[in-house]
Amino acid sequence: MNIAITGLNNVDSPGPGVPVIRGIRESKEFTGKIIGLIYDSLEPGAYMKDVSDINYLIPYPSAGLDNLLERLKFINDKEKIDVIIPTLDSELYGFAKLSSKLEEMGIKTFLPTFDQLNFRAKDKLFDFAVKHNFKVPKNLLATSISDLYKLSDEITFPTVIKGIFYDAYIAHNFEEAVGAFHKISSKWGLPIIIQEFVKGQEYNVAALGDGNGDTVGAVAMKKLYITDKGKAWAGITINDPILIKLSDDIIKALNWKSGCELEFVKDEKSNEYYLLEINPRFPAWVYLAVAAGQNLPAALLNLAISKDQQKFTSYEIGKIFIRYSWDLITDIRKLEEITVKGELING
């Protein structure tokens, strides 16, 4: 079986491609080839040992869907792709829209629907949560800088300023909020989300929904060590039935199909979980779930090819991941190969 996977950008704010591949490779059922789909010629996963077998540059989502489809057709002619697993937030709309065309080409996907992507989008999450009685920090939207000024009376500091796809800053005063607005909007567009800052510990859940309301697996993690961007650099699996039940309920409310990461903060005062975000793909730490006994990436692959997949009911508590960086050495010839030909055989 040939599986194409994106998100090999294993950098300090990593894409989930490499751990997803690692999970699939460790599944006893898997035999075949892993094709890395990369947006940049220096995505580390394309050069790492035992990750992808071959890599192809593909056009950015913003270059238009026809272009992406053309490129995928070209790659499919050479590689006969069975399943594509996109793993980056910003490309999911595009792949979701292309899924029927990919199916016609014989390529399977296991993606959230367009509506699911919309309901969980960062600017809509608040409404979704309120509708279904999930606790959620208060949210304001700014579609221009003048909006932000208009909202200035309603914002209490500190507050969280978030982009629609990526990026978040904590602003302690209005000037910082304006700075964060410009930083985020120039990169990720509008609107900008201004979110109530709930003080407390953060907890994350990696999960897989089957698209019919059921959760195939879910593993909860507490961050032990974070980077200046708030990304987990180390984390530990924890056991809290309330958190897992809450995750199940959210996945049921959305009929979520595909992998996801649910982010919560446990309010210091009330001890209640507030839903911060639903990321529509596995987190970069998803290999911790694999190590704790729930191979969610391999399970997603099974669902994609309509193979039976048992539900996971438990996982090992106290498993820790520690991310590390490692300087991989390669040669200018490799860079030339990928830059000029757009493809690179790994190893």
Added chain:
Amino acid sequence: MSNYKVFDNLAVSESGFLFSPSTGESFTLNPIANQILHLLKQGETINQIKEKILSEYDIDESSLEKDLDDFINQLINYKIVEEK
């Protein structure tokens, strides 16, 4: 018209990939740019190069001159060639 010298240590491959060992920058060239750079490396003058391109390609002299000027200026900016 001035003539130009390519910095010695530049590595240009057939595929149009150029790596500058001194600055660490890499570049891609389209086939005609690659051809011109190779000619410069061989020590040909701008006039010689111009004639060669005019005889080989369907292009008028003044358009080529403008394009060559722009291209050479970029090569100078990128520290790939210098004026002799």
Added chain:
Amino acid sequence: MDKKIYERPVIIKQQMGFMNKFGSAPANQPLTHIDNVSVVEMAEKYGSPLFVFSEKKIRQNYRNLNRIFKTRYPKVQFAWSYKTNYLNAVCSLFHQEGAWAEVVSEFEYERARKLGVKGENIIFNGPDKTIEGIKKAIEEKAKIHIDHFDELYDIINITEKYNLKADVGIRVNMDTGIYPKWDRFGFNYENGEAVQALKRIISNERLNLVGLHTHIGTYIMSTEPYKIAAQKLVVLANMLIDQYDIKLDYIDLGGGLPSHNTLKGQYLEAEQLLPTLEQYADAITSPLYDLNLSPSEFPTLFLENGRVLIDDAGFLVSKVLANKRLSDGRRSTVIDAGVNLLFTSFWFKHKVRPAQVSSTYTESATLYGPLCMNIDIIRDDVVLPTLKKGEYLVIMYVGAYSVTQWMQFITLRPNIVMITEEGKIEQLRKSENLDYIMEQEILPEKLKEFSI
């Protein structure tokens, strides 16, 4: 011996973490022909810049949207939004397809009448209707959508003074969850103003309440607001049925559907982000089945779409005037079409494609219009092959609003042509000349002479 095809020599510095050539190369596929007609030949014959419309595409768009709605609701009637594009040829084409006219001023009303549209097939919207305009619309049996109470009282006065009966509806504004809220047109739903207006109409014997209208906004990117809007109109319609036994002739959900143009500030291309037309149609039509009526009594669903029907059927062909490098080394290209012709470039990232097969190597560039004005920017940053002076490019999706919002500023407005289904080129509007512009001006006698 044939010479080889020339392309400019290009060197691109590899910037890791930015666009690479595989990330951008296909984005600039040339568009050499529109409906099999050569772009360059058209530009050479009719001059540049040049607006080109495709009859085939317009008809396809209309038939497609019509099919989508008619397969979801039994009675559907489109009304062509004149302000989107009121070229006679374009309006006539939509009327041939069966669309009524939707106008928002007396100027547009008169255009529709002059073109041969009957008053009874005109929907008259907007906040600006004069006494004369209202009187004429009443006499000609147009559907008048009342915008505010002052207008309602004007209509009542006119019907009394001239002993007339008027077919009216009201425009309703509401909270559909979108931002910004459009509450400046019509009567508000949430605060009860809409019901109050309806009661006032019902109590007047000279007014015949025929429909409800809303138009929730423009370029609406999700389906949910339409669903909410339809639900709220259905609540009003059911109230009319239950309390007054009034069965409306129609419910008008307005327009606002987006085209494939991508907004500035949007990271993803519109085509990835936008729901399908089928999903919009589902959202609009499904609440209508909650009307307390038997299916044979269902009101007609009116739709006033403009942008979605015409945007991708319009093209702006433009010629490269110059290439230059900016102070920071970035490339810029100056073309002969500016913001005077393309108002929409202030909020859209219009797709731009070269009109001739050129270099496969691309470079990011700023695209400037020809005006001697700093704001004249068609695209801040667009990846294009290197274009030579005199080569053409095509700005895509410009069918909506450009030839109504364009202005005569610094230069004259150019020719507009349409490629017919038969492949013929018909001129729709002649380019302006100095006499045409001067004709309306009056130079006072004492200012006629000077010596410098």
